[in-house]
Amino acid sequence: MDKNPPCETVLEHNRRYIPGGISSVNRSIDPAITFVKGEGAYLWDNDGKRYIDYHAGFAPYFLGHNFAPINQAAAAALIGGDSLFGAGPSIAEGRLAELICENVPAAQKVTFLNTGSEATSLAIRIGRAVTGRSHIIVMQGGYNGNHDEVACNVFNTLAEVGPRVSPGEYPLRPLGAGTTVTQTHFTHAVNYNDLESVRYVCRRFPVAALITEPLLQNIGVVKPAPGYLEGLRALADELGFLLVFDEVKTGFRHALGGYSQLSGVTPDLVVYGKAVANGFPLAAVGGKTKYMDSIIDPDPARRPFVAGTYNGHPVAVAAAIETVRYLVANKDSIYPKMETMGAAMEAGILDIFSRRGITACVARQGSAFSFYLMEKPPADLHDIIQGHDFARDVALRRALIARGVFFVPIATKQCSLSAAHSETDVQFTLEQFESAVAAVW
Numbered sequence: 001m002d003k004n005p006p007c008e009t010v011l012e013h014n015r016r017y018i019p020g021g022i023s024s025v026n027r028s029i030d031p032a033i034t035f036v037k038g039e040g041a042y043l044w045d046n047d048g049k050r051y052i053d054y055h056a057g058f059a060p061y062f063l064g065h066n067f068a069p070i071n072q073a074a075a076a077a078l079i080g081g082d083s084l085f086g087a088g089p090s091i092a093e094g095r096l097a098e099l100i101c102e103n104v105p106a107a108q109k110v111t112f113l114n115t116g117s118e119a120t121s122l123a124i125r126i127g128r129a130v131t132g133r134s135h136i137i138v139m140q141g142g143y144n145g146n147h148d149e150v151a152c153n154v155f156n157t158l159a160e161v162g163p164r165v166s167p168g169e170y171p172l173r174p175l176g177a178g179t180t181v182t183q184t185h186f187t188h189a190v191n192y193n194d195l196e197s198v199r200y201v202c203r204r205f206p207v208a209a210l211i212t213e214p215l216l217q218n219i220g221v222v223k224p225a226p227g228y229l230e231g232l233r234a235l236a237d238e239l240g241f242l243l244v245f246d247e248v249k250t251g252f253r254h255a256l257g258g259y260s261q262l263s264g265v266t267p268d269l270v271v272y273g274k275a276v277a278n279g280f281p282l283a284a285v286g287g288k289t290k291y292m293d294s295i296i297d298p299d300p301a302r303r304p305f306v307a308g309t310y311n312g313h314p315v316a317v318a319a320a321i322e323t324v325r326y327l328v329a330n331k332d333s334i335y336p337k338m339e340t341m342g343a344a345m346e347a348g349i350l351d352i353f354s355r356r357g358i359t360a361c362v363a364r365q366g367s368a369f370s371f372y373l374m375e376k377p378p379a380d381l382h383d384i385i386q387g388h389d390f391a392r393d394v395a396l397r398r399a400l401i402a403r404g405v406f407f408v409p410i411a412t413k414q415c416s417l418s419a420a421h422s423e424t425d426v427q428f429t430l431e432q433f434e435s436a437v438a439a440v441w
């Protein structure tokens with residue numbers, strides 16, 4: 001194969017060996033692009049064209065692509081003789097656990113896995129082990145990973161889900177075939193920002209755990225209404241299920257202690273991934289000691305099984321240690337900078353839409369933002385599928401990509417600023433945004 005062949009050639013080659021040519025269906029986009037380099041806030045494609053990146057690999061790159069201190073820490077682990085010993089505790093995993101427990105209030109103890117999906121799976125398992133119940137509640141419009149029990153009800157059309165259900169639960173809509181989610185009926189999808197629906201499900205089923213992103217970031221950015229997270233906390237305490245915050249996207253990005261720290265609502269268990277190792281594959285489940293210690297319950301009937309060849313992999317752990325260290329050392333400059341840049345982006349986009357008389361809004365939390373072509377930011381998925389102009393959204397993203405600004409071309413997908421972005425990048429992005437809007441409307 002040539003060094004940098006065109007994307008069609010890469011796809012054609014890959015399709016011979018990989019179904020569809022790509023190992024994750026979520027990476028399949030139109031226009032298809034083969035990126036060959038990432039550095040800081042930028043990506044380059046096979047033609048050498050540079051893009052300002054707001055996708056951040058689905059959000060891990062909070063410090064930017066190929067951030068030198070983290071790459072160096074990972075390289076040091078590789079060349080320093082560290083290996084996957086496959087037996088005994090590692091000094092590095094203990095160090096990382098200490099750093100996380102010191103900086104994430106929701107984590108009194110923590111254990112490491114590789115992906116967010118593995119981690120949410122374990123959190124649910126712990127919930128079941130400690131409550132002795134089986135049912136779980138997920139959010140309509142939330143994403144918690146690729147495994148059977150939660151891979152459902154992220155994006156449905158109005159035709160699929162029908163009228164708003166409240167209080168009540170939505171019909172389960174698996175993300176694909178071959179899943180048991182429709183048959184087991186252990187999973188219940190309710191509307192986000194709807195406490196009565198949680199109570200409704202709990203009245204009918206013995207619920208072990210409710211898992212939710214504290215703010216939904218897989219259908220753009222959908223924030224909790226005042227009192228919602230506190231309401232979930234109160235319901236968990238009253239009804240005896242475990243409250244699990246899936247901070248795979250929000251952890252480290254909004255604060256070292258995640259959105260839980262910002263909101264002041266402490267879940268029973270918390271799941272981290274993505275930004276925790278700035279692009280290296282590492283995830284964590286943390287939480288209250290009394291729940292985390294179920295992992296070592298002397299009674300095997302009450303002990304959730306936790307194992308993984310690569311859990312606590314030395315390279316990813318080294319990257320995560322450096323990520324935490326870097327954020328601890330620089331948090332007083334990084335988080336305010338992200339807020340300033342995010343606010344500038346939000347104001348700039350709103351100004352462009354309003355000058356052109358286009359009905360639109362921006363939903364944002366710090367560095368994470370999304371625009372919606374509707375009057376006000378959504379409170380749940382239903383608002384989006386009822387009010388958003390999906391076709392124009394994707395057309396605008398494609399026009400931005402043509403102009404060297406990479407907003408992933410999937411409607412409503414959240415954009416991520418990184419600490420590597422500069423005010424000049426934001427300015428350039430807004431100029432291209434204006435030009436793209438002019439081309440699409």
Ligand SMILES: Cc1ncc(COP(=O)(O)O)c(C=O)c1O
Binds near residue numbers: 145
């Ligand atoms: C909130 C949330 N939870 C869990 C996951 C699953 O993580 P992974 O893709 O690393 O398995 C994702 C991935 O996008 C996510 O956004």
